Amino acid sequence: MKILLLGSGGREHALAWKLTQSKKLTKLYVAPGNAGTSQVAENIDINVNDFQKIEQFIIENAIEMLIVGPEEPLVKGLRNYLQKNKDLEKLIMIAPDENGAKLEGSKDFAKEFMQKNKIPTAQYQTFTAENYTEAIKYIQNHNLPIVLKADGLAAGKGVIIPTDYQTAENTLKMMLLENKFGEASKKVVIEEFLEGIELSMFVLTDGKNYVLLPEAKDYKRIGEGDKGLNTGGMGAISPVPFADNAFIEKVKNQIILPTLEGLKNENIDYQGFIFFGLINVKGNPFVIEYNVRMGDPETEVVIPRIKNDLVEIFEAVGKRKLNEINIEITTQTATTVMLVAGGYPEQYEKGKEMTGFENLENVLAFHAGTTLKNNTILTSGGRVLAVTALGANIKEALEKSNQGANQIQFEGKYFRKDIGFEFLL
Ligand code: AMP
Ligand code: GLY
Numbered sequence: 001m002k003i004l005l006l007g008s009g010g011r012e013h014a015l016a017w018k019l020t021q022s023k024k025l026t027k028l029y030v031a032p033g034n035a036g037t038s039q040v041a042e043n044i045d046i047n048v049n050d051f052q053k054i055e056q057f058i059i060e061n062a063i064e065m066l067i068v069g070p071e072e073p074l075v076k077g078l079r080n081y082l083q084k085n086k087d088l089e090k091l092i093m094i095a096p097d098e099n100g101a102k103l104e105g106s107k108d109f110a111k112e113f114m115q116k117n118k119i120p121t122a123q124y125q126t127f128t129a130e131n132y133t134e135a136i137k138y139i140q141n142h143n144l145p146i147v148l149k150a151d152g153l154a155a156g157k158g159v160i161i162p163t164d165y166q167t168a169e170n171t172l173k174m175m176l177l178e179n180k181f182g183e184a185s186k187k188v189v190i191e192e193f194l195e196g197i198e199l200s201m202f203v204l205t206d207g208k209n210y211v212l213l214p215e216a217k218d219y220k221r222i223g224e225g226d227k228g229l230n231t232g233g234m235g236a237i238s239p240v241p242f243a244d245n246a247f248i249e250k251v252k253n254q255i256i257l258p259t260l261e262g263l264k265n266e267n268i269d270y271q272g273f274i275f276f277g278l279i280n281v282k283g284n285p286f287v288i289e290y291n292v293r294m295g296d297p298e299t300e301v302v303i304p305r306i307k308n309d310l311v312e313i314f315e316a317v318g319k320r321k322l323n324e325i326n327i328e329i330t331t332q333t334a335t336t337v338m339l340v341a342g343g344y345p346e347q348y349e350k351g352k353e354m355t356g357f358e359n360l361e362n363v364l365a366f367h368a369g370t371t372l373k374n375n376t377i378l379t380s381g382g383r384v385l386a387v388t389a390l391g392a393n394i395k396e397a398l399e400k401s402n403q404g405a406n407q408i409q410f411e412g413k414y415f416r417k418d419i420g421f422e423f424l425l
Contacts, residue, residue, distance in 0.1 A: 007069025342412025
């Protein structure tokens with residue numbers, strides 16, 4: 001099986017690492033990839049949104065399977081684009097189409113979908129510039145904090161949670177009238193703030209059947225104790241201690257099954273991952289958001305816990321035979337700790353030389369923002385390296401992750417030492 005994987009983060013390095021363990025793999029390309037993926041696969045210099053070049057590469061290299069890491073090409077319709085080419089009929093794509101990707105690409109679509117399918121989520125209403133005054137009234141009539149969400153993709157920055165009315169109104173004005181997030185904030189979802197503890201659950205579906213993957217919890221804030229600015233994710237754990245069987249059953253029955261049924265009712269033939277961003281409100285799960293891809297850094301703890309051959313699982317998606325796959329998950333706990341560039345998530349520098357890889361023991365180092373230059377590994381992003389470890393429990397795994405994080409050196413390196421802290425008290 002010749003495979004092309006799109007993306008360049010820790011998520012893609014973790015997927016690439018797992019794919020290369022498959023006997024079924026003959027060749028793996030990653031576009032554009034990073035220094036880590038170049039150690040296990042061949043990096044190809046193609047942008048994930050350059051559909052024409054992707055199509056050409058697939059044809060010229062007889063690629064049989066395409067796996068899409070990030071959301072943007074999905075929301076822009078990469079699957080639909082490739083499906084127009086009759087020569088690519090047999091190409092297996094781990095990638096929902098444009099309509100399916102709306103679950104992530106439009107918060108308004110996702111909310112309407114959940115409402116229609118009676119999936120528990122925060123109460124909401126959607127507004128545009130035309131009904132701006134009603135939006136202001138809506139805010140005034142609701143409790144604080146209140147949640148404002150740009151409808152479209154906004155690189156993870158589109159959700160703002162003001163804690164006073166003045167800020168809420170100013171933010172709304174910037175979003176709706178002053179195009180704070182451009183096209184993405186032409187519509188704004190205003191919703192009720194839910195109080196609880198968040199976790200992420202993942203399924204892979206072939207459009208007919210699905211498999212449940214291990215759940216995870218990511219740590220989004222830059223500072224220890226969940227303080228400070230939001231980031232793309234500073235670390236993750238899997239499994240999540242409070243996600244017991246009873247909770248997971250609720251998620252299946254109240255969220256996963258109605259979502260899959262809802263997609264069928266909309267005639268959306270969904271082949272790919274669905275990421276359920278959930279919040280546990282007094283034992284009951286609510287959907288905060290859908291993503292149409294795997295999470296990052298969640299992938300770096302989910303994938304290492306899966307024992308199956310990943311190529312076999314993806315082949316089963318293509319054949320719509322996921323019902324024949326028996327997912328085997330290690331009972332071990334995985335933790336990942338993200339090394340980031342000094343200053344991140346605000347301004348930070350790139351191009352710092354990284355050393356210490358030869359000292360790593362008992363960890364998997366998944367590259368996120370790295371690049372190779374004259375055989376030297378340099379930082380090339382804010383999130384640089386995810387150090388994953390497995391252990392009997394969070395404490396044991398985290399000790400290994402933190403030890404690994406200490407071994408790697410680059411100027412300005414920062415990482416949180418307290419991933420999973422609330423479960424260690
Ligand atoms: P999103 O971009 O949809 O993942 O939202 C970013 C973050 O905002 C989530 O991870 C939550 O921490 C928070 N958030 C979003 N919606 C709500 C809500 N209704 N209640 C509480 N927190 C929320
Ligand atoms: N870690 C959250 C995400 O991938 O969206």
